Amino acid sequence: DAKTTQPPSMDCAEGRAANLPCNHSTISGNEYVYWYRQIHSQGPQYIIHGLKNNETNEMASLIITEDRKSSTLILPHATLRDTAVYYCIVRGGSDSNYQLIWGAGTKLIIKP
Amino acid sequence: NAGVMQNPRHLVRRRGQEARLRCSPMKGHSHVYWYRQLPEEGLKFMVYLQKENIIDESGMPKERFSAEFPKEGPSILRIQQVVRGDSAAYFCASSLLPGQTSNQPQHFGDGTRLSIL
Numbered sequence: 001d002a003k004t005t006q007p008p009s010m011d012c013a014e015g016r017a018a019n020l021p022c023n024h025s026t027i028s029g030n031e032y033v034y035w036y037r038q039i040h041s042q043g044p045q046y047i048i049h050g051l052k053n054n055e056t057n058e059m060a061s062l063i064i065t066e067d068r069k070s071s072t073l074i075l076p077h078a079t080l081r082d083t084a085v086y087y088c089i090v091r092g093g094s095d096s097n098y099q100l101i102w103g104a105g106t107k108l109i110i111k112p
Numbered sequence: 113n114a115g116v117m118q119n120p121r122h123l124v125r126r127r128g129q130e131a132r133l134r135c136s137p138m139k140g141h142s143h144v145y146w147y148r149q150l151p152e153e154g155l156k157f158m159v160y161l162q163k164e165n166i167i168d169e170s171g172m173p174k175e176r177f178s179a180e181f182p183k184e185g186p187s188i189l190r191i192q193q194v195v196r197g198d199s200a201a202y203f204c205a206s207s208l209l210p211g212q213t214s215n216q217p218q219h220f221g222d223g224t225r226l227s228i229l
Contacts, residue, residue: 098211
């Protein structure tokens, strides 16, 4: 089973920041938080990952709470092309950590 | 700067036939992972391969399914005597460093959508 909990769906207006939450209350000290998204009929696209510090790249920012029990993915200026299912995945801490375990994700709809 | 390439994108087979799915990893990547996705569900891990070695096939059905990653050429996922329940999207991912010891992300192809008539 996935070690993360995400809301099933969210809406966001085009041009606004999209904030996607993820709960991972059982995360252990050496486990990373990864975010992927899957646009309809395409493969998952890697977005960002982090351990405990906040991270930013050209696609998004990742904010991880101090206790590491939750995180938020931020798309700073959402566009219609950001409509996708977003997956938060906890990975690491075991010899089989390459087995990414996928939950149901959050279906993000960007509205014009 | 090609990403992970999978072919065919769509494959239709009749029950009892064989399906062969191919995956070429990103340039320089020697670690390949196969996942299966049923409609409206998340991906499920099937198998992890390095060049000429199967590292972990714990997610792959014991019968009818096999995978290889030869020294030369793409990785192949083979399904023999397909049944209706094999209909799914099959995704391949690759990584530069070993999956067990690195936190580098896996990068995915656009999948093969297998339909069984």
